[in-house]
Amino acid sequence: MRSYQPDLTPPWKKSAPAPEVPAEPDLVVEEAVTGFCGAVIRCEKTAQGPTVTLEDRFGKHRVFPMEPRGFLLEGRVVTLVRPSAGGPARPSRTASGSVAVPGARARVARAGRIYVEGRHDAELVERVWGDDLRIEGVVVEYLEGVDDLPAIVREFAPGPDARLGVLVDHLVPGSKESRIAAQVTDAHVLVVGHPYIDVWEAVKPSSVGIPGWPVVPRGQDWKTGVCRALGWPENTGAAWQHILSKVGTYKDLEPQLLGRVEELIDFVTLPA
Numbered sequence: 001m002r003s004y005q006p007d008l009t010p011p012w013k014k015s016a017p018a019p020e021v022p023a024e025p026d027l028v029v030e031e032a033v034t035g036f037c038g039a040v041i042r043c044e045k046t047a048q049g050p051t052v053t054l055e056d057r058f059g060k061h062r063v064f065p066m067e068p069r070g071f072l073l074e075g076r077v078v079t080l081v082r083p084s085a086g087g088p089a090r091p092s093r094t095a096s097g098s099v100a101v102p103g104a105r106a107r108v109a110r111a112g113r114i115y116v117e118g119r120h121d122a123e124l125v126e127r128v129w130g131d132d133l134r135i136e137g138v139v140v141e142y143l144e145g146v147d148d149l150p151a152i153v154r155e156f157a158p159g160p161d162a163r164l165g166v167l168v169d170h171l172v173p174g175s176k177e178s179r180i181a182a183q184v185t186d187a188h189v190l191v192v193g194h195p196y197i198d199v200w201e202a203v204k205p206s207s208v209g210i211p212g213w214p215v216v217p218r219g220q221d222w223k224t225g226v227c228r229a230l231g232w233p234e235n236t237g238a239a240w241q242h243i244l245s246k247v248g249t250y251k252d253l254e255p256q257l258l259g260r261v262e263e264l265i266d267f268v269t270l271p272a
Contacts, residue, residue, distance in 0.1 A: 029071040031064050032072055050082055113141055114141070129265065203253060204252055
């Protein structure tokens with residue numbers, strides 16, 4: 001007499017068991033069904049079963065059931081489980097929200113480059129994305145003014161293996177910046193910008209400890225006007241260093257800047 005198992009599913013149709021991974025705080029995973037990607041904030045036990053709360057890089061939270069094979073970790077299907085008390089230390093993250101790679105060395109520089117208009121803008125990009133850019137081998141160059149962009153593009157001679165990404169201030173329809181951007185944009189050149197008059201505004205007021213960025217009358221130097229309105233000494237260099245010191249991670253920046261920088265990094269690093 002043959003002995004039959006309760007599960008009659010053929011072996012080749014059975015899913016291979018996924019590795020179990022403790023849902024430690026700051027672990028970055030992707031939910032398999034929705035594609036929502038974020039860092040673990042907390043795990044909770046509910047009547048329907050354990051859940052995990054994820055936070056994406058824009059600060060949005062979503063709660064998911066911790067189902068078998070329900071998540072992707074660095075492209076691998078995994079099953080999240082509640083971390084045990086006294087478990088391993090949580091993985092660290094870079095300032096941009098990426099999982100840090102301890103001991104990783106900077107990659108040899110790519111042919112592709114990212115140009116950033118404005119010294120303050122370049123310092124902010126370095127502060128938040130510096131670790132990621134070094135691992136990816138992306139060099140950031142300082143663009144003194146958008147008027148210089150056409151000459152820089154001609155000299156750089158972008159191509160499929162040497163893409164050029166550019167971040168400019170106040171890129172809005174009808175502006176001088178938008179007209180210059182249209183002249184140089186092609187399959188190998190991507191020009192993006194944020195809507196702010198100055199990159200100072202891309203730092204969340206709450207991070208700086210102010211209720212909001214002041215409205216400065218036309219015809220007045222914007223940075224000087226901000227210092228006056230906030231009662232700061234009229235030293236814009238010192239004011240910027242104060243603002244920059246309040247930026248610890250991507251959470252201190254507005255989404256309109258975050259998305260544009262991430263777009264540029266993808267453009268110069270992903271295959272054509």
